[in-house]
Amino acid sequence: MRFISAIFWALLISGVISYVLSSMAGDPFNFTHTIILAGILSVGVFALGGALKEESDH
Template identity: 40%
Template sequence: MQFIMTFFWTFLLTEMLTYVVSSMNGIEFNFMTGLVLAIAATVLMFVLSTLLTDEHAEQH
């Protein structure tokens, strides 16, 4: 459930960001750009969360 909700909110925020930036630049909104950014951001968040664990703090 954690993965689904993280992707859901990341998807909503990146689509909103894509819409606003494309509107400000005067170009056509592209749904796929937001989707690709959402997938990349979600994967990056999960990779960083696994790398930055508190295991080192618990050992001391």
């Protein structure tokens, strides 16, 4: 369940970031860029969460 919620929030936050940046640049909103950014954020969150959990176990 935590992976689904992390992907959902990454997609939501990426959508907002992509919308704001494309509006500031005057470009049309591109959902493909949103999905790519969400993937990068999800992988970063999973990696950071795994690294922090391993350190706290020792």
